[in-house]
Amino acid sequence: MVRRLSRALDIVVAPAMLISLVLAFLYAPDEATMKSVYRIFFFHVPAAASSFVGFAIVFVCSILYLRTRKQMYDLLAGAAAEVGVVFCAVGIGMGMLWAKPVWGTYWIPGDVHLMTTAVLFLIYVSYLMLRASIEDDERRARLASVIGIFGFAGVPIVYFSIRVVQIGNHPVLLGLEPRMQLTFMVCMTSMLLFFTFILVRRVRLELARAEVARMRRDLLELAYPREATARVVAGAAVETQWNAPDLAPTSEVPS
Amino acid sequence: MNIGQVHLQTQQFLPYLTVAYCLFFAVIFAYVLSLSRRQSRLDNDLALLRRALDEEKRRR
Amino acid sequence: MTEYARIVATIVLKDVRLEARTRQTLIASTIFTLLVAIIFAFALDLAPATARAVAPGLLWATLAFAGILGLGRSFAQESDHGTLDGLRLAPVDPSALYVGKMCGNFLLMLLTLAVALPAFTILLGVDLLSPGVFPAALLGLLGFAAAGTLFSALSAAARTRDVLLPILFLPLAIPVILTATGATRFTLSSVSTANALGVLLACDALYVTAAVLLFIYTLEE
Numbered sequence: 313m314v315r316r317l318s319r320a321l322d323i324v325v326a327p328a329m330l331i332s333l334v335l336a337f338l339y340a341p342d343e344a345t346m347k348s349v350y351r352i353f354f355f356h357v358p359a360a361a362s363s364f365v366g367f368a369i370v371f372v373c374s375i376l377y378l379r380t381r382k383q384m385y386d387l388l389a390g391a392a393a394e395v396g397v398v399f400c401a402v403g404i405g406m407g408m409l410w411a412k413p414v415w416g417t418y419w420i421p422g423d424v425h426l427m428t429t430a431v432l433f434l435i436y437v438s439y440l441m442l443r444a445s446i447e448d449d450e451r452r453a454r455l456a457s458v459i460g461i462f463g464f465a466g467v468p469i470v471y472f473s474i475r476v477v478q479i480g481n482h483p484v485l486l487g488l489e490p491r492m493q494l495t496f497m498v499c500m501t502s503m504l505l506f507f508t509f510i511l512v513r514r515v516r517l518e519l520a521r522a523e524v525a526r527m528r529r530d531l532l533e534l535a536y537p538r539e540a541t542a543r544v545v546a547g548a549a550v551e552t553q554w555n556a557p558d559l560a561p562t563s564e565v566p567s
Numbered sequence: 568m569n570i571g572q573v574h575l576q577t578q579q580f581l582p583y584l585t586v587a588y589c590l591f592f593a594v595i596f597a598y599v600l601s602l603s604r605r606q607s608r609l610d611n612d613l614a615l616l617r618r619a620l621d622e623e624k625r626r627r
Numbered sequence: 628m629t630e631y632a633r634i635v636a637t638i639v640l641k642d643v644r645l646e647a648r649t650r651q652t653l654i655a656s657t658i659f660t661l662l663v664a665i666i667f668a669f670a671l672d673l674a675p676a677t678a679r680a681v682a683p684g685l686l687w688a689t690l691a692f693a694g695i696l697g698l699g700r701s702f703a704q705e706s707d708h709g710t711l712d713g714l715r716l717a718p719v720d721p722s723a724l725y726v727g728k729m730c731g732n733f734l735l736m737l738l739t740l741a742v743a744l745p746a747f748t749i750l751l752g753v754d755l756l757s758p759g760v761f762p763a764a765l766l767g768l769l770g771f772a773a774a775g776t777l778f779s780a781l782s783a784a785a786r787t788r789d790v791l792l793p794i795l796f797l798p799l800a801i802p803v804i805l806t807a808t809g810a811t812r813f814t815l816s817s818v819s820t821a822n823a824l825g826v827l828l829a830c831d832a833l834y835v836t837a838a839v840l841l842f843i844y845t846l847e848e
Contacts, residue, residue, distance in 0.1 A: 333588075352587045359591065378844060395598075402594045409587040434798035441794055445785040455781050458841045459795065462777065465837050466799045469830045473802035476822045477809030510595070513602050520609040527616040534623040 318512055325509045328502035332495075340495040352410040354495055358503030360403030360429055366396025366507065367436060367464060374460030377453055386453035387522065389460055390443055391514040393436050399507060400433045424474045431470045435463040449525075634719050638727025643734070652700055656693045656739045661746055663689045668750035675752060682753040683811035687804045689743055690736070691771065695793050697735045698775040701728055702783040711783075715846050725776060725842040729835075732779075733772040740764055759814035766827045767807030773834040774799050780845040802830050 336354040343350040373389035376382070407426065408418045420426065439459050446452035646652060667685050705711040714724055744764075748755045775796055782791040810823035 348581065349584055351584060355588065355591055398594065398598050402591050405590050405594070406587045409583045409590065413583045431798050431801050434801075438791075438794045438798060442781070442785060442791060445787045445791055447786075451784060454844055454847060455784060458777070458781060458844050462774075462837050462841060463799065465833060466802065469826070469833055470802045470805075472826050473806045473809075473830065476826045477805050506595075510599065510602075513599070513606075517602060517606050517609065520606065520613065524609055524612045524616065527613065527620060531616060531620055531623060534620070534627065 321505065321509050321512065325502070325505055328498075328505055332499040332502045335495040335498055340492050341489060343492075349410065349413050352406050354499045355503070356403055356406035356410060357496075358500045359399050359406065361500065362503050362507035363396040363398075363400035363403055364432070365504065366392045366399065366511070367432060370396065370436070370439070370460045371464035374457035374464075377457045378461075383449070383453065383522070386449075386456065387518045388515060389456065390440075391511060391518050393439050393443075393460070395507065395511045395514050397433065397436050397440060398510075400429065400436070404429055404433060422474070424471060427474050428467065428471045432467055435459075435466070439463060631720065631723050634723040635727040635730065638724060639730045639734070642728070642731035646735070652697050652735065653738060656696050656735065657742045659696055660689055660693045660739055660743045663692070664743065664746040664750050673751065678751045679753050679815055680812075682747060682751050682755065683808045683815065685751070686743060686747050686755065686811065687767065687808045689747075690739065690768065691797065691800050691804055693739045693743070694732075694736050694768075694771045694775060695796060697739070698732055698771075698779045698796070699789060699792050701732055701776060701779040703779070703788060706783045721843045721846055722839045724846075725780075725839060728780075729772050729776040729838075732776050733769060736768040736772060737765075740768060753815070755811070757814065759820070760811055762824055763807045763810035763814070763820065763827065766824065766831055767803050767810075770803035770807075770827065770831045770834055771800060773831060773838050774803075777838040777842060777845070780842065784845070799834075803827070806830065 332354070336351050340351065340354070342348055369392040370389045373385040373392065377385035377389065404426075407429075411420070411426075412418050439456060442459055443452055443456050446455060667689075671681075673681065702711070705714065717724075744755050744760070747753065775792075778792055778795045778799075782788040782795060785791050806823050806827040810820045810827065813820045813823060
């Protein structure tokens with residue numbers, strides 16, 4: 313089922329993105345004050361929104377991992393974080409390029425949406441760095457899950473703290489013309505599909521990595537079988553002469 | 568569907584628009600490229616390991 | 628005193644006694660704070676009006692960085708000396724361990740604050756010693772301690788722990804810094820701090836709750 317959905321996705325994504333581009337540039341009319349430049353928002357907002365979806369996936373998978381300890385959830389979390397960070401970076405970049413002609417500067421520290429997105433970006437970059445710095449699979453999954461949960465929970469607080477302290481003026485496009493609305497819907501949908509498409513590829517990469525690790529372990533098992541190791545350990549135990557009878561080594565090889 | 572007028576005026580706005588979209592596609596393209604490179608490296612490793620495993624199994 | 632409170636007190640006293648012996652971290656934090664205050668005073672050369680505008684931000688940036696100094700050693704020390712295993716195996720509620728550590732870190736941050744406030748007041752010429760500043764300061768440092776202790780436990784397990792702690796901690800310290808700075812600024816310009824303090828309180832509540840719930844996962848081995 314998953315494979316069929318994935319196949320369907322592969323086919324649909326490119327045309328969807330193409331249609332979005334056509335609509336964004338040719339179909340949607342010029343905006344009153346921002347003329348052509350506002351068209352950036354057709355990709356900028358969906359990109360940022362997709363990254364938020366990705367971060368939400370990290371949050372959910374982190375919780376699920378801590379409850380079930382299934383490696384698959386951690387796999388998905390790591391992949392979603394990476395793709396989410398990429399889309400978030402692109403979203404912020406496009407946002408800055410929209411800000412410069414409209415507001416005059418690339419960045420306004422007081423703006424709620426900008427700052428929240430930036431902080432979210434930083435949180436998940438730090439999440440990825442944590443993942444990169446721990447070798448052991450189980451420990452990495454466990455600790456990354458802690459950050460995945462804590463980081464996401466902090467986001468509403470970031471939003472409100474900026475609201476309380478400063479007044480922002482993110483250009484909210486109110487009263488979108490129906491043509492703009494349609495274009496936006498299409499762009500949002502295709503961006504989400506695109507995000508999923510890339511996420512699937514990233515997860516596949518992660519699965520391949522897990523497979524490689526597993527085969528490497530199997531190979532080591534074959535080349536240096538555990539029986540030999542266990543016999544050495546048992547032999548060493550005999551040498552040290554355990555006193556407690558129930559700790560005495562048995563001749564059986566532990567399976 | 569009513570295709571609106573194509574606005575190709577050379578205002579100062581246009582460079583920002585084009586750069587923004589090019590940025591989007593450039594970054595995503597670069598990322599997908601890096602993904603496929605990592606994937607092929609892993610596939611090579613997998614093939615190598617599979618061969619090594621088969622050899623070990625045959626030896627025992 | 629309840630069992631829980633007794634355990635928390637034991638851990639805090641242990642850390643305090645340990646610190647009192649060498650005073651290493653305290654001195655490092657104090658000197659760091661002073662140096663940063665001096666550098667800001669000289670490098671920025673502020674006119675009085677500008678100084679009033681930026682002083683809260685400078686203060687809280689300094690407190691954040693000085694806090695990282697102290698937080699870093701919180702769990703790293705335990706893990707290095709092997710006492711972490713002892714704490715793990717102790718038949719106590721692990722959240723008590725977290726609360727104890729957090730209180731210890733909070734105390735250290737309070738001592739840093741005691742140095743920072745006079746330093747900034749004198750060097751920048753801004754009256755930060757007014758009573759209105761204290762609620763924001765206390766709540767803000769509590770937020771730092773809450774998140775920082777959890778991240779200290781987390782990064783102690785990683786290879787690049789010294790670099791990782793600031794990277795993990797600072798993004799989530801941003802709301803604390805923002806609201807505390809805002810509240811301090813509002814106090815200086817006699818604007819109501821109620822909203823800012825409210826958000827700060829909510830932030831602390833969230834951080835402490837989340838950390839208490841998640842801490843046990845950092846202890847497993």
